[in-house]
């Protein structure tokens with residue numbers, strides 16, 4: 096059968112160093128009053144852009160986000176305080192969490208029910224939106240999440256330690272202002288883990304077996320090439336704009352890839368891992384990727400063998416298993432080169448890992464069923480056990 100193809104992206108992308116200095120004009124396209132969401136850690140950088148917007152006459156409601164990965168209670172509480180303030184547009188300025196928070200507030204400020212009702216869960220569909228939501232502008236300060244161009248917002252439900260995702264075309268950002276100048280201050284570890292999250296998006300969207308999406312594959316492969324060529328340099332020379340710009344492009348391409356064909360097993364593991372341990376998303380994905388790929392080679396080497404040839408331009412080897420192994424070796428070498436060859440144990444300590452193995456397996460099977468089904472090998476609780484052991488403790 097021939098491959099069907101299609102692509103839809105309602106987000107205008109402005110990807111130029113210095114582009115965020117035009118934020119006031121972009122903002123005014125959508126109204127007079129902007130809610131400006133930024134993380135507390137970026138107060139100084141955000142303050143400079145808040146002043147710029149204020150000087151240009153934009154009415155502002157600043158919102159300093161205190162929770163790094165916002166819970167549904169935090170979002171609903173914020174929406175309660177912000178409702179009725181005449182907000183026309185929401186700006187998400189920061190990493191994935193700030194952009195996701197902006198998207199969640201765009202819904203929460205216009206809808207009746209609590210935000211969790213709009214998450215798309217494996218055991219129930221989301222509540223349909225009533226009427227329009229507020230337009231969202233994204234201004235990423237990291238290169239990884241891709242949230243600047245996706246219709247996704249990840250939420251945490253603290254009582255069940257569950258992560259859920261809103262998947263709503265209505266929250267596709269209207270404009271993504273991708274300004275590499277905002278990324279030069281990113282610390283080395285964050286540069287590495289967010290860049291590897293972008294790589295995982297590209298990889299997982301490319302090997303995802305759920306549906307035909309040749310354009311997503313095209314973007315995914317290009318994003319992987321960019322990460323291979325630029326991530327190490329971006330961590331070694333943080334002030335060099337060229338590497339930041341290339342990583343910003345990689346993250347956006349990978350974000351577009353997952354907007355059209357979602358993530359698979361490393362994300363299915365990293366999200367509950369984050370909910371249980373508070374390991375940040377990019378780091379959780381990074382440490383899950385190699386164990387997942389290693390356990391994929393035997394059952395389905397063809398996708399990774401193809402990437403060996405088409406992304407790494409590797410020589411033809413005797414069989415697909417060898418080519419897939421060579422590809423995984425390249426990914427592992429990159430992870431090691433940027434100092435991210437870690438395990439859960441090396442990040443949170445041995446004591447915190449006690450009992451985690453089974454709790455994590457339970458959580459993966461309970462909450463993240465869909466991405467697991469999209470992986471080239473279908474894992475169940477039993478076949479996940481050695482993978483999760485490797486993620487927590489390292490290979491035997």
Ligand SMILES: [Fe+2]
Pocket residue numbers: 240292293296362376380
């Ligand atoms: Fe991710």
